[in-house]
Amino acid sequence: MKYVITGALGHIGSSLIRELSIWKPDCKIIMIDNMSAQRYCSLFNLPKLANYKFIEADVGTINLSDIFKDSDAVFHLAAITNAAGSFARAKEIESNNFSCTQKVANACLDQKIPLVYLSSTSVYGTSKDTVDENCTQEELQPQSPYAETKLKEEKLIQELVERDLKAVILRFGTIFGTSPGMRFHTAVNKFCWQASIGEPLSVWKTAYHQLRPYLDLKDAIKAFKFILENSLFDGETYNVLTGNYSVKIITDIIKKTIPNIRIELVEARIMNQLSYEVLDFKFRQKGFLPEGDIERGIKETLALLNIHN
Numbered sequence: 001m002k003y004v005i006t007g008a009l010g011h012i013g014s015s016l017i018r019e020l021s022i023w024k025p026d027c028k029i030i031m032i033d034n035m036s037a038q039r040y041c042s043l044f045n046l047p048k049l050a051n052y053k054f055i056e057a058d059v060g061t062i063n064l065s066d067i068f069k070d071s072d073a074v075f076h077l078a079a080i081t082n083a084a085g086s087f088a089r090a091k092e093i094e095s096n097n098f099s100c101t102q103k104v105a106n107a108c109l110d111q112k113i114p115l116v117y118l119s120s121t122s123v124y125g126t127s128k129d130t131v132d133e134n135c136t137q138e139e140l141q142p143q144s145p146y147a148e149t150k151l152k153e154e155k156l157i158q159e160l161v162e163r164d165l166k167a168v169i170l171r172f173g174t175i176f177g178t179s180p181g182m183r184f185h186t187a188v189n190k191f192c193w194q195a196s197i198g199e200p201l202s203v204w205k206t207a208y209h210q211l212r213p214y215l216d217l218k219d220a221i222k223a224f225k226f227i228l229e230n231s232l233f234d235g236e237t238y239n240v241l242t243g244n245y246s247v248k249i250i251t252d253i254i255k256k257t258i259p260n261i262r263i264e265l266v267e268a269r270i271m272n273q274l275s276y277e278v279l280d281f282k283f284r285q286k287g288f289l290p291e292g293d294i295e296r297g298i299k300e301t302l303a304l305l306n307i308h309n
């Protein structure tokens with residue numbers, strides 16, 4: 001078996017490359033990353049179970065046809081992330097992320113290789129209490145250049161599915177939990193970092209009581225396994241999440257380990273006034289059951305950052 005993972009050294013990829021070796025011992029795992037996120041540590045101490053190959057390259061410019069040849073699936077994770085920071089880098093993000101996805105999806109189509117494409121629940125924005133994959137166009141309201149590009153990439157994948165690309169689009173909630181190449185831009189991890197170093201937790205003014213979808217990294221990896229086991233490359237889009245939580249729920253959990261945290265309410269361009277829950281019935285109806293736990297995820301992250309006293 002052979003699997004290609006783009007953006008393999010990132011937060012999600014650094015966990016996937018390790019778990020794949022357990023599900024598919026002796027498989028070939030081809031990892032591509034341009035090191036723009038500098039996660040060298042993701043390559044440390046890889047398990048001996050699989051045959052790893054690392055290619056330092058930009059997915060948007062490298063010739064993918066030889067690399068993808070005879071692959072059983074491609075996991076396309078390469079992207080410039082950090083939604084909140086994407087306002088200042090809108091053009092760069094659009095050009096990097098869209099061109100990578102275009103290149104990867106076309107190479108998969110040419111070689112008939114199944115593709116797992118990662119989108120994000122940040123494509124939603126609704127005044128209703130709940131939203132799911134069947135929502136109207138008005139409820140697809142990306143709140144950042146990063147999320148706008150995700151929606152554009154989704155449309156591209158859907159067009160290629162019409163031309164027989166085997167693909168699945170996964171709208172992941174914001175990841176929490178630890179990995180060898182983890183990053184700290186996103187809400188839960190950022191708050192754990194700030195609490196650990198004794199800084200105030202910078203909470204967007206509108207966000208304290210708003211519900212938003214989160215995904216335990218363990219559930220994210222379980223979702224990938226589920227897709228492979230069930231060959232769920234049905235061209236559909238699925239929300240994948242562990243639960244919908246408010247910042248208050250998250251900070252209350254952090255307080256159990258670090259009681260004296262301070263909260264600073266800050267302005268952010270990405271915020272909106274809306275609170276809504278994202279529903280994941282469609283993926284659950286396929287048989288997927290999330291088992292993650294926000295409390296465990298936070299405790300593990302704080303334990304990793306055991307620098308507070």
Ligand SMILES: NC(=O)c1ccc[n+]([C@@H]2O[C@H](COP(=O)([O-])OP(=O)(O)OC[C@H]3O[C@@H](n4cnc5c(N)ncnc54)[C@H](O)[C@@H]3O)[C@@H](O)[C@H]2O)c1
Nearest residue numbers: 007010011012033034036037058059078079081172174175
């Ligand atoms: N982490 C989350 O909360 C979350 C939530 C929803 C969706 N996603 C999506 O999942 C995917 C992986 O996210 P992550 O959290 O692991 O991100 P990450 O930033 O930790 O990792 C992305 C990796 O892609 C690499 N990369 C970027 N541009 C590249 C290019 N042109 N060529 C080769 N490599 C390139 C980076 O060096 C980095 O190692 C992304 O598409 C992201 O948008 C993440």
